[in-house]
Amino acid sequence: MNIYLENKFLDISDVCTEGISDDARALMLYNSNSKSMGIAYVLWLFLDGLGGHRFYNGNTGSAVAQLLMTIFGWLLLMVAGVGMFLLISVGIWVLVDAFLITGWIRSHNNALVFQLGA
Known part of the structure; x- marks a missing residue:
C-alpha cells in the first residue's frame, strides 16, 4: 500500500x-x-502578522505575502507613515484567519485519513 x-x-x-x-x-x-488545532492557534496568537500559522498549515505563498506586508508596513510607517494601510490590511487578514484555521486543520487531517485509507 x-x-x-x-x-x-x-x-x-x-x-x-x-x-x-x-x-x-x-x-x-x-x-x-496530522496537524494540531492548538499549535495553529498559538502560532496565530503570537506570530499573527508574521504568518506563522499559515506556514504551519502549508499556505507558504500567502504566509510569505503576509510576512512581507508586515515588514514593509512597519518600514513604511517609520519612513512616511503610509505603512498604516499595509498594517491595517494585515490586521484584518489575521482576524479573518482566526476563523479559517479550523477548516484548514480539519481538511488537512481529513485528507490524511483518506490517503491512509482509514
Missing part, C-alpha cells in the same frame, strides 16, 4: 518494523503527519 505524504510516496510496509499491523502503521503515520 503506497501513500503520498509530505511530497513523497511511502510504502506502509517500509515505515515500521515487522510485527506491527497495517492499522497500527496507518495510525502512527496519521499521528506523525
